[in-house]
Amino acid sequence: MGENFDCIVLGAGINGCAVARLLSEQGKKVAVLERKTIGCGTSSNSSKLIHGGLRYLESGQFGLVKKSLKDRSRLCELYPDLIKIVPFYLPVYEDSPRPWWMIRIGLRFYDIFSGEPSYAARSIRKEEFIRRFSGIKSTGLKKVFMYFDGKTDDLLLTRRIAHDAEAEGCVVKENCVIDDIKFDAKQVLISCRDDEGEHSLLAKHLINASGPWIDEVNECYDLPHNYHIVNVSGIHIIIDKVLVPDCMFLQTADQRIFFMIPWKDKQTIIGTTERMENGACDDVAVKKEDIDYLIRCANDYLLEGISEGDICGTFLGIRPLIMKKQVSDLNRMSRDYKIDVSYKDGVKVIQVYGGKLTTCLSTAEEVAGVVGS
Numbered sequence: 001m002g003e004n005f006d007c008i009v010l011g012a013g014i015n016g017c018a019v020a021r022l023l024s025e026q027g028k029k030v031a032v033l034e035r036k037t038i039g040c041g042t043s044s045n046s047s048k049l050i051h052g053g054l055r056y057l058e059s060g061q062f063g064l065v066k067k068s069l070k071d072r073s074r075l076c077e078l079y080p081d082l083i084k085i086v087p088f089y090l091p092v093y094e095d096s097p098r099p100w101w102m103i104r105i106g107l108r109f110y111d112i113f114s115g116e117p118s119y120a121a122r123s124i125r126k127e128e129f130i131r132r133f134s135g136i137k138s139t140g141l142k143k144v145f146m147y148f149d150g151k152t153d154d155l156l157l158t159r160r161i162a163h164d165a166e167a168e169g170c171v172v173k174e175n176c177v178i179d180d181i182k183f184d185a186k187q188v189l190i191s192c193r194d195d196e197g198e199h200s201l202l203a204k205h206l207i208n209a210s211g212p213w214i215d216e217v218n219e220c221y222d223l224p225h226n227y228h229i230v231n232v233s234g235i236h237i238i239i240d241k242v243l244v245p246d247c248m249f250l251q252t253a254d255q256r257i258f259f260m261i262p263w264k265d266k267q268t269i270i271g272t273t274e275r276m277e278n279g280a281c282d283d284v285a286v287k288k289e290d291i292d293y294l295i296r297c298a299n300d301y302l303l304e305g306i307s308e309g310d311i312c313g314t315f316l317g318i319r320p321l322i323m324k325k326q327v328s329d330l331n332r333m334s335r336d337y338k339i340d341v342s343y344k345d346g347v348k349v350i351q352v353y354g355g356k357l358t359t360c361l362s363t364a365e366e367v368a369g370v371v372g373s
């Protein structure tokens with residue numbers, strides 16, 4: 001006989017933890033099984049923004065931006081010590097692929113969707129920007145906008161949500177190897193082991209929140225599912241210098257957006273890249289071409305260029321994007337999540353596909369809705 005739970009969640013990323021927190025608050029007995037440590041996957045390798053996603057407006061993802069901005073305020077209220085709303089600067093140059101008026105329209109929508117007048121976007125005088133961002137080129141500068149969004153430490157945020165779940169009685173098992181998943185008589189039976197030994201767990205519902213590993217987990221344990229994902233890697237480099245006083249988004253010649261974000265007092269994070277990955281998630285690694293690309297992007301705007309020698313760290317995350325028939329432009333693929341439900345031997349198997357750090361509360365609510373009372 002094993003220990004009985006209402007729900008077992010696979011994966012302690014931000015989504016698994018947020019789901020576990022909400023279900024535990026609702027009085028459910030929940031276990032989270034994590035093969036490594038809390039937040040070790042995508043949830044500690046993101047761009048660390050709690051944001052609506054201004055650039056998603058361009059690809060018509062209005063619903064996602066609206067939902068994310070709502071979740072941004074809720075997360076800020078819940079974790080004010082971990083999420084700070086800070087200014088983001090958007091300089092537009094004569095040769096920027098997107099004209100300034102297009103950005104102004106986008107920001108207007110962003111303001112309307114956020115519904116928080118104190119965070120309204122505004123134009124900044126060029127002289128003021130040049131004074132403040134003294135290391136950034138001013139030649140060809142046409143307009144500068146400033147708007148507000150959230151910045152966090154993604155790992156600390158994920159750990160805090162896990163901690164909140166545990167405070168409500170949830171059991172989180174880290175370094176947990178799942179040996180077998182069986183379904184029988186309306187129950188899922190999981191045999192697993194961790195540092196404390198071997199365990200048998202039983203539950204009524206199984207929730208797969210293993211992020212970019214979701215397809216691999218489904219295949220390994222033969223779990224029912226209706227979607228597949230495309231894994232898109234994104235790397236960031238950490239520069240051991242203060243390059244900018246505030247967060248800044250810039251346009252690349254190839255129509256992409258990249259950013260420079262002040263980090264830990266004396267460093268700057270530059271990100272990010274997008275590449276479709278076909279192999280196993282664990283084999284995906286930072287490539288020299290990724291580093292060269294980000295250095296090139298930054299040097300297009302920095303008065304004093306950076307080189308590989310200035311890099312003190314890199315990190316890589318994988319976006320699990322829901323597969324569509326045709327993948328033409330990775331940049332425009334939806335960043336929204338999808339909750340998928342299947343049944344196996346009378347057990348509800350709930351799959352959490354995709355999503356953002358920012359939308360973890362909405363994701364958790366949708367999963368809880370499917371779990372039911």
Ligand SMILES: Cc1cc2nc3c(=O)[nH]c(=O)nc-3n(C[C@H](O)[C@H](O)[C@H](O)COP(=O)(O)OP(=O)(O)OC[C@H]3O[C@@H](n4cnc5c(N)ncnc54)[C@H](O)[C@@H]3O)c2cc1C
Nearest residue numbers: 011013014015035041042043047049211234317355357358
């Ligand atoms: C480059 C990049 C930048 C991003 N920037 C932002 C941003 O600025 N803001 C934002 O809101 N979102 C951002 N995102 C999206 C966000 O990071 C993710 O949506 C979020 O972290 C996903 O969380 P998750 O819990 O679904 O997955 P993960 O955090 O990856 O968690 C999945 C967990 O499952 C575990 N697991 C895997 N296999 C097993 C198994 N067999 N058994 C048990 N456990 C298993 C893994 O170890 C992992 O801990 C970014 C993503 C990327 C890739």
